[in-house]
Amino acid sequence: MIEVKNVEKSFKEDGGVRQVLYNINAKFYDGKTNLIIGQSGSGKTVLVKNIVGLFKPDVGQILYDGRDITVMDRKQLKALRNEIGMLFQGSALFDSETVLGNVIFPLKMFSKMSAEEQRERAQFCIDRVNLTGSENKYPSELSGGMQKRAAIARAIALNPRYLFCDEPNSGLDPKTSIVIDELLSDITHEYGITTIINTHDMNSVMGIGENIVFINKGHVGWIGNKEEIYNVDNDDLNNFVYATDLFRDVRKYRREHGYTPTKVV
Amino acid sequence: MILTNSLNQFGDYCLFLWRTFSIPEKWREFFKRYLNEISKLGIDSIPLIIIVSLFIGSLCTILIKLNITNPLMPRYAVGMTTREIILLEFSSSILCLILSGKIGSNIASEIGTMRVTEQIDALDIMGINSANYLVMPKITGLVTIMPFMVIICMGTSLLGGYLICILTGIISTDTYIYGIQTMFIEWYVWFALIKSLFFAFIISSVSAYYGYTVQGGSTDVGKASTDAVVMSNIMILLVDVILTKLMLQ
Numbered sequence: 001m002i003e004v005k006n007v008e009k010s011f012k013e014d015g016g017v018r019q020v021l022y023n024i025n026a027k028f029y030d031g032k033t034n035l036i037i038g039q040s041g042s043g044k045t046v047l048v049k050n051i052v053g054l055f056k057p058d059v060g061q062i063l064y065d066g067r068d069i070t071v072m073d074r075k076q077l078k079a080l081r082n083e084i085g086m087l088f089q090g091s092a093l094f095d096s097e098t099v100l101g102n103v104i105f106p107l108k109m110f111s112k113m114s115a116e117e118q119r120e121r122a123q124f125c126i127d128r129v130n131l132t133g134s135e136n137k138y139p140s141e142l143s144g145g146m147q148k149r150a151a152i153a154r155a156i157a158l159n160p161r162y163l164f165c166d167e168p169n170s171g172l173d174p175k176t177s178i179v180i181d182e183l184l185s186d187i188t189h190e191y192g193i194t195t196i197i198n199t200h201d202m203n204s205v206m207g208i209g210e211n212i213v214f215i216n217k218g219h220v221g222w223i224g225n226k227e228e229i230y231n232v233d234n235d236d237l238n239n240f241v242y243a244t245d246l247f248r249d250v251r252k253y254r255r256e257h258g259y260t261p262t263k264v265v
Numbered sequence: 266m267i268l269t270n271s272l273n274q275f276g277d278y279c280l281f282l283w284r285t286f287s288i289p290e291k292w293r294e295f296f297k298r299y300l301n302e303i304s305k306l307g308i309d310s311i312p313l314i315i316i317v318s319l320f321i322g323s324l325c326t327i328l329i330k331l332n333i334t335n336p337l338m339p340r341y342a343v344g345m346t347t348r349e350i351i352l353l354e355f356s357s358s359i360l361c362l363i364l365s366g367k368i369g370s371n372i373a374s375e376i377g378t379m380r381v382t383e384q385i386d387a388l389d390i391m392g393i394n395s396a397n398y399l400v401m402p403k404i405t406g407l408v409t410i411m412p413f414m415v416i417i418c419m420g421t422s423l424l425g426g427y428l429i430c431i432l433t434g435i436i437s438t439d440t441y442i443y444g445i446q447t448m449f450i451e452w453y454v455w456f457a458l459i460k461s462l463f464f465a466f467i468i469s470s471v472s473a474y475y476g477y478t479v480q481g482g483s484t485d486v487g488k489a490s491t492d493a494v495v496m497s498n499i500m501i502l503l504v505d506v507i508l509t510k511l512m513l514q
Binding site for chain 1: 290291294384386387392
């Protein structure tokens with residue numbers, strides 16, 4: 001489990017300081033798809049970057065199964081990072097490497113496997129994300145969805161305990177988004193890893209949101225799951241969730257069939 | 266304000282070098298990348314070096330011949346002066362200024378693109394020292410290959426002068442050959458080679474620093490690439506003055 005306690009983060013800007021995160025408290029559970037949602041500019045990505053250690057919070061603790069990343073020395077941080085897989089918004093595949101080269105890369109750098117074992121493991125991960133046959137293609141030869149899947153294969157190559165995904169569906173069509181969501185959900189349940197997905201895609205939220213943290217203007221606005229989110233009496237969250245007619249219709253339908261709002265957190 | 270910013274940037278550059286020069290994660294991977302960089306930054310630049318050197322060598326010979334009109338001046342002075350210009354300045358400093366345009370922009374844009382497409386973040390998340398992994402092979406590779414490029418430049422420039430003597434007949438080839446052998450000081454060759462090591466370090470490290478610290482998008486990568494070349498050139502000229510003063514006086 002990853003626990004975020006009282007995290008605050010600000011950035012120096014010309015002529016002052018801009019605070020992005022205010023007293024963030026949240027828990028992200030093992031074997032569940034944990035979603036961080038919120039509007040663009042709400043502080044989601046900054047929160048994720050704080051959690052993975054790319055930024056250091058000004059105040060607060062980030063505990064990985066009790067280990068506080070904010071006070072780790074370089075060696076401890078490096079050991080922890082071997083337990084982390086990350087899927088970036090733009091996939092962040094290495095342009096100069098093929099799909100196989102990308103997936104095998106963390107194994108080459110950190111595993112003690114033989115070359116043959118590395119190859120087998122990389123092939124297993126590629127097969128797991130349904131990219132069989134694309135091993136020798138370069139990232140530029142892949143579609144957006146295939147790039148995401150290759151990045152997921154690379155992220156799971158070392159059997160991570162924690163998987164982070166930054167906007168995994170950005171730039172993808174709805175159908176491919178569902179494929180990526182289902183893949184992430186399946187992998188999370190299959191390996192019991194702690195998956196944190198940073199998204200503003202409501203289809204993802206309704207599809208795979210087992211633990212949802214809503215960030216609004218740098219504050220935690222709400223915490224719950226996909227069942228609860230339809231009926232929350234929280235204007236900020238409702239403005240975000242019901243921004244489209246589709247979801248407004250869904251809410252109307254659900255309310256007509258007996259769902260009632262849950263209390264505001 | 267400018268002074269504070271410059272000092273901040275210099276401090277940042279030193280920290281970047283500190284991160285870069287640590288023990289590689291995997292030596293095997295490092296050597297693979299090191300050889301690749303030697304090929305990419307060095308071997309691939311040889312055609313450019315040959316073309317530029319041939320022309321500069323010929324131009325030096327023509328211009329010196331045109332400017333030495335005093336009948337008391339021996340004709341072999343053309344070859345001798347061409348040699349001195351090439352050994353002392355062209356083969357190291359001017360060549361490195363030219364190469365900083367090709368190699369410097371290549372390094373800055375490659376690393377800058379990796380930064381804006383989050384590939385460097387991906388390395389960091391994996392627990393890899395991205396500065397060490399990406400930059401050290403470039404610096405060591407270029408520092409290794411640069412003296413060889415300087416030697417090629419020296420030979421080709423002198424050959425350029427020789428060819429122009431054949432083609433135009435401004436002086437006889439025998440006089441030119443005699444000139445480039447006369448009063449030869451071996452230290453000048455070492456001087457050029459030593460300078461080139463410093464310049465190779467400047468080109469690779471400064472360009473890598475500008476690429477590594479890019480923030481933004483493709484426009485910023487282009488700007489970083491330009492800044493890298495400009496700063497490398499300024500640093501090369503500054504170090505050139507210092508080294509010339511220290512090593513030749």
